[in-house]
Amino acid sequence: MSLSAVRVDGLRIVTANLSHRLLDDISFNIASGEVLGVVGESGSGKTTLGLALLHHCRHGLAFGAGVIRVDGKNLCAESTAGLRRARGRLVCYVPQDPASALNPALRVGTQLAECFESRVRGGNADLLELLAAVKLPPHPEFLDNFPHQLSGGQLQRIAIGMAFANRPRLIVMDEPTTGLDVTTQAHVLDTVRRLCRVHGVAALYVTHDMGVVAAIAQRVAVVYAGRIVEIGPTARVLEDPAHPYTRALVRAVPDLSTGNPVSGIPGQAPEFGADERCCAFAARCALARRACGESVPAMVAVAPAHEVRCLRCEDRETVPAQAPAPVAWSERPPPLLVAQGVRAFYGRHEVLHGVSFSIGAGECVALVGESGSGKTTLARCLAGLHGEVAGAIEFGGEPLPLAAGARSAAARRRIQYIFQNPYQSFNPRRSIGASLATTLAQFERSERVEERRRVLAALDRVALPASIAGRYPRDLSGGQRQRAAIARALITDPDLLICDEITSALDVSVQAVITELLGELQRERGLAMLFVTHNLALVRGITQRLCVMQAGRLVEEGPTEDVMQRPQAAETRRLLRDSPRFAAARSTPAVC
Amino acid sequence: MAGNVSAALRGAMRQPVTGAVGRGGWRTALAFFAQPSALVGGMLTATVLIIVMAGPLVAWNSPVDFIGAPFELPSAATPLGTDIMGRDVLARVLSGGTVILSLSAIATLLGVVTGGALGLTAGYFKGTIDDLIMRLLDVLLAFPQTILALLFVSVLGSSFTIIALLVAAIHAPQVARVIRAATLKVRGEDFVEYARGIGTPSFWIITREIAPNVVGPLLVEAGLRFTYSIALIAGLSFLGLAENPPAPNWGLMLNENLIGLPQNPWPVIAPVSLIAILTVGVNLLTDAYAVWSTPRGGGGS
Numbered sequence: 001m002s003l004s005a006v007r008v009d010g011l012r013i014v015t016a017n018l019s020h021r022l023l024d025d026i027s028f029n030i031a032s033g034e035v036l037g038v039v040g041e042s043g044s045g046k047t048t049l050g051l052a053l054l055h056h057c058r059h060g061l062a063f064g065a066g067v068i069r070v071d072g073k074n075l076c077a078e079s080t081a082g083l084r085r086a087r088g089r090l091v092c093y094v095p096q097d098p099a100s101a102l103n104p105a106l107r108v109g110t111q112l113a114e115c116f117e118s119r120v121r122g123g124n125a126d127l128l129e130l131l132a133a134v135k136l137p138p139h140p141e142f143l144d145n146f147p148h149q150l151s152g153g154q155l156q157r158i159a160i161g162m163a164f165a166n167r168p169r170l171i172v173m174d175e176p177t178t179g180l181d182v183t184t185q186a187h188v189l190d191t192v193r194r195l196c197r198v199h200g201v202a203a204l205y206v207t208h209d210m211g212v213v214a215a216i217a218q219r220v221a222v223v224y225a226g227r228i229v230e231i232g233p234t235a236r237v238l239e240d241p242a243h244p245y246t247r248a249l250v251r252a253v254p255d256l257s258t259g260n261p262v263s264g265i266p267g268q269a270p271e272f273g274a275d276e277r278c279c280a281f282a283a284r285c286a287l288a289r290r291a292c293g294e295s296v297p298a299m300v301a302v303a304p305a306h307e308v309r310c311l312r313c314e315d316r317e318t319v320p321a322q323a324p325a326p327v328a329w330s331e332r333p334p335p336l337l338v339a340q341g342v343r344a345f346y347g348r349h350e351v352l353h354g355v356s357f358s359i360g361a362g363e364c365v366a367l368v369g370e371s372g373s374g375k376t377t378l379a380r381c382l383a384g385l386h387g388e389v390a391g392a393i394e395f396g397g398e399p400l401p402l403a404a405g406a407r408s409a410a411a412r413r414r415i416q417y418i419f420q421n422p423y424q425s426f427n428p429r430r431s432i433g434a435s436l437a438t439t440l441a442q443f444e445r446s447e448r449v450e451e452r453r454r455v456l457a458a459l460d461r462v463a464l465p466a467s468i469a470g471r472y473p474r475d476l477s478g479g480q481r482q483r484a485a486i487a488r489a490l491i492t493d494p495d496l497l498i499c500d501e502i503t504s505a506l507d508v509s510v511q512a513v514i515t516e517l518l519g520e521l522q523r524e525r526g527l528a529m530l531f532v533t534h535n536l537a538l539v540r541g542i543t544q545r546l547c548v549m550q551a552g553r554l555v556e557e558g559p560t561e562d563v564m565q566r567p568q569a570a571e572t573r574r575l576l577r578d579s580p581r582f583a584a585a586r587s588t589p590a591v592c
Numbered sequence: 593m594a595g596n597v598s599a600a601l602r603g604a605m606r607q608p609v610t611g612a613v614g615r616g617g618w619r620t621a622l623a624f625f626a627q628p629s630a631l632v633g634g635m636l637t638a639t640v641l642i643i644v645m646a647g648p649l650v651a652w653n654s655p656v657d658f659i660g661a662p663f664e665l666p667s668a669a670t671p672l673g674t675d676i677m678g679r680d681v682l683a684r685v686l687s688g689g690t691v692i693l694s695l696s697a698i699a700t701l702l703g704v705v706t707g708g709a710l711g712l713t714a715g716y717f718k719g720t721i722d723d724l725i726m727r728l729l730d731v732l733l734a735f736p737q738t739i740l741a742l743l744f745v746s747v748l749g750s751s752f753t754i755i756a757l758l759v760a761a762i763h764a765p766q767v768a769r770v771i772r773a774a775t776l777k778v779r780g781e782d783f784v785e786y787a788r789g790i791g792t793p794s795f796w797i798i799t800r801e802i803a804p805n806v807v808g809p810l811l812v813e814a815g816l817r818f819t820y821s822i823a824l825i826a827g828l829s830f831l832g833l834a835e836n837p838p839a840p841n842w843g844l845m846l847n848e849n850l851i852g853l854p855q856n857p858w859p860v861i862a863p864v865s866l867i868a869i870l871t872v873g874v875n876l877l878t879d880a881y882a883v884w885s886t887p888r889g890g891g892g893s
Contacts, residue, residue: 413790
């Protein structure tokens with residue numbers, strides 16, 4: 001390994017009142033040209049770690065201890081002016097959402113030129129060279145665009161170009177591909193990897209997506225509750241994780257190559273960073289014993305360059321039997337919902353061009369496609385939420401009016417919709433129990449005692465404690481809210497559940513819990529489901545049929561396994577090719 | 593009750609499902625007034641309200657009797673001196689707030705309720721209804737407020753009812769604009785979509801799903817409108833369009849006593865200060881409420 005471009009030693013970030021350590025004992029180094037992936041779930045401190053490398057922390061936090069050396073320069077010892085000089089030159093940052101990071105009132109050329117530190121560089125020729133480096137059309141006209149005229153992928157390339165403009169020694173990237181389509185993501189990852197290698201830039205890549213880490217990082221650090229619990233070469237960490245948390249995380253991530261059903265991590269991650277007394281994962285760990293609760297384990301090496309913070313890193317827990325495979329039928333069940341030539345419009349613009357498909361009774365159908373392919377619009381049409389729509393929908397053998405308002409109460413009760421964003425799907429001024437009761441009251445009049453029983457039974461069905469009923473949405477985590485939303489759908493005893501990207505806003509471990517729950521509901525209640533998602537890997541474990549959409553048309557439909565094994569449409573093949581896979585870790589070239 | 597419910601569940605059932613747990617009224621109030629601006633605003637407002645309500649009982653001189661020469665300086669008998677007609681300034685200040693405050697409160701309430709209802713309707717239905725309501729309100733907005741008020745008062749007279757209705761009508765379009773904007777934002781959220789999806793009637797969606805979520809901006813707007821009402825009504829009184837002149841009234845006091853400012857400034861300073869304190873207090877309170885009522889937390893990565 002070449003000389004380390006970045007060394008971090010014993011970094012600690014504390015809250016201003018010193019009561020919590022959000023990050024503790026963070027030590028690692030990154031070589032020139034190497035990409036270190038940082039994975040963790042929300043609240044683990046991974047974003048705080050990314051910002052800390054610029055010697056910046058959010059309001060209310062402070063640096064407690066530690067040394068950050070970039071190219072030999074200790075950022076912790078720099079003055080404010082020195083830091084200002086270092087940022088943007090020595091250390092650069094690529095934010096998660098480029099659309100809000102770029103100034104919407106300035107042309108991209110102007111903003112790119114601003115990044116160059118001197119008057120010597122920063123002329124038009126340099127800008128065009130930069131555009132070419134990030135695979136954008138190197139034409140002067142392109143520089144005249146305003147940010148809103150570019151796509152998300154193009155904006156992210158601009159942001160990456162701005163970061164590379166001054167040839168920094170370290171680039172910190174905070175989930176830069178989270179909002180992008182798989183194909184765009186694959187291209188952006190490719191660009192980042194190439195630029196880092198060519199210019200010898202060290203990169204810290206913060207993400208929650210194990211697949212992305214496998215594709216881009218030579219080494220990976222797993223962060224849990226403010227500490228690095230495992231760090232090592234990506235292929236090793238993903239294939240033979242030594243920390244129980246890493247193993248649980250890997251099991252929670254659906255992998256396209258295997259299609260194994262995912263399993264969630266029981267319990268909740270600690271909220272306030274590092275625990276100073278014990279292993280933070282002990283409470284959720286199958287291998288935990290008394291010693292785990294008595295001290296914070298030290299990092300131990302299990303292999304060259306592979307360290308882990310666990311007392312039982314030599315042991316492996318017995319994994320409980322995998323969740324049962326999805327229901328398989330020899331022939332398709334009779335159709336519950338049949339859509340014929342559904343067309344939808346936004347004003348004069350047609351976004352669905354005659355989509356026909358069907359959902360069998362008790363069947364789980366996946367609807368996948370890129371953003372903008374019309375999959376959410378189709379789901380909304382089926383639920384009667386989209387106004388400008390034409391075509392015919394049959395439900396349970398009877399024609400179904402297209403608008404929710406025109407449907408019979410029975411039909412509305414039998415089709416329930418769950419939204420993507422768990423933070424918006426409940427009225428913030430009403431308790432969860434009241435929201436569930438309001439839904440129930442819409443369909444039947446029941447005594448208060450009966451109503452209460454139904455509400456609590458529905459919450460019980462999704463494994464939420466009864467105390468949730470009296471809580472408000474803001475008191476709940478994203479996963480709890482999404483479970484409450486499923487409970488609200490179940491309280492009406494529906495036949496068809498339309499799930500619109502319901503796990504895309506959640507952590508992988510929570511996503512796994514939700515998909516397990518949906519699988520259970522399907523098996524036990526014979527609930528039919530339309531599962532809208534952009535994540536092909538997730539689909540494989542839980543659905544029987546797969547529909548692929550592209551630009552408002554259904555391009556492929558068939559049993560999930562068949563489509564996965566023998567994709568016919570070009571779009572399906574492209575999605576399968578570009579989806580990140582674990583196996584990619586093996587082919588990522590190591591830096592020497 | 594069905595038998596398949598666990599014991600823990602059954603225990604929980606005795607508690608109300610729909611009620612708010614852990615948000616007791618007192619604790620909420622304490623948390624609210626823990627903010628410095630809420631505390632200061634609350635104290636300022638309370639001071640003026642206490643003066644207005646308890647004032648008439650405390651004042652030892654009659655506010656309408658002539659007890660001395662005009663514009664006498666403060667003395668033991670008249671702590672703030674006398675006004676243009678030789679009446680006790682303190683007594684008039686203490687009893688002169690009732691009308692102006694109750695009038696402002698009623699006018700504000702009327703204006704905010706009407707404007708809020710119009711804004712909710714326009715924002716929820718959009719399209720033609722929205723255009724119709726908002727363009728009509730734009731016409732009202734196009735007239736200068738004070739001129740409009742003067743015109744109507746001079747034609748219709750200056751009774752309590754007419755002034756209240758008039759001030760309410762001046763406020764309603766402004767409130768409607770703010771609430772319409774807030775409604776447009778809330779109606780796009782998923783829980784409103786969900787309510788429409790399960791077939792909830794529009795009236796219930798507006799009143800149960802949207803209205804509670806625009807209460808924040810509505811209350812802030814109400815506070816702002818209240819201070820405008822005071823200013824407007826005081827202005828009308830100042831211009832001599834108040835109710836039955838001999839009765840004490842802060843706005844009227846300014847008008848009458850301006851010429852005596854060099855002799856005895858108190859008949860002007862006292863009512864002006866009280867109006868100013870109340871305005872600052874109410875604005876601090878409503879601003880604090882705006883910050884406090886914004887739901888915290890939430891948001892994903």
